Amino acid sequence: MSVDMNLNAAAVVGGADSTFSTPISVVDSLGTSHVLTVSFTKSGANKWDYAVTIPGSEVTAGTAGTPYPIAGASGTLTFGTDGVLSDPPPPPPATNGVVPVAIAGLADGAQT
Numbered sequence: 001m002s003v004d005m006n007l008n009a010a011a012v013v014g015g016a017d018s019t020f021s022t023p024i025s026v027v028d029s030l031g032t033s034h035v036l037t038v039s040f041t042k043s044g045a046n047k048w049d050y051a052v053t054i055p056g057s058e059v060t061a062g063t064a065g066t067p068y069p070i071a072g073a074s075g076t077l078t079f080g081t082d083g084v085l086s087d088p089p090p091p092p093p094a095t096n097g098v099v100p101v102a103i104a105g106l107a108d109g110a111q112t
Contacts, residue, residue, distance in 0.1 A: 001026060001101070003038055009083060011042045018042035028103070028110035034058055036101070037067060046079045052101055060105040073101045 001024050011017045021039040028034060036052050043049045052073035056062025078087040088099070104112045 007040055007042075007048050007077075007079075009046070009079070013042050013044065015042075028106055028108065030108055030110040032106075032108050032110060034103070034106075036070070040077075043076060046081065048077045048079075050074060050077060052099075054103060058107050059103065060107055062107075070101055070103055073099060075099065 003022065003024070005020075005022065007020060008017050019039065019041050021037050024036045024038060026034050026036055034054055036054055038050060038052050040048045040050050052070045053067035054062070054070060055064075056066040056068040057064040059068050062068035076087075077085060080086045102112050106112075
């Protein structure tokens with residue numbers, strides 16, 4: 001999956017426009033659809049923290065009605081003054097700018 005978007009460089013940390021989230025549909029190894037949410041929060045000049053969650057009811061360690069954070073699928077994006085992503089570096093090569101998202105413990109028994 002990939003997310004192509006613009007984050008508001010003029011947003012103020014803690015301001016009304018300092019958070020943004022978007023849903024992404026994925027399909028597990030058993031063919032069950034899940035909706036992940038990728039959330040972004042402005043954390044400093046040219047920096048946005050991100051986190052990927054899944055509904056808690058869809059993982060064995062989760063709680064119904066509560067977003068469950070996916071381990072390893074969070075961090076910080078840093079942009080240059082030109083607005084280009086600088087960390088993690090964007091592709092190529094394919095391993096740069098890529099954040100692995102592995103969902104362990106799916107309630108339907110699908111593979112991680």
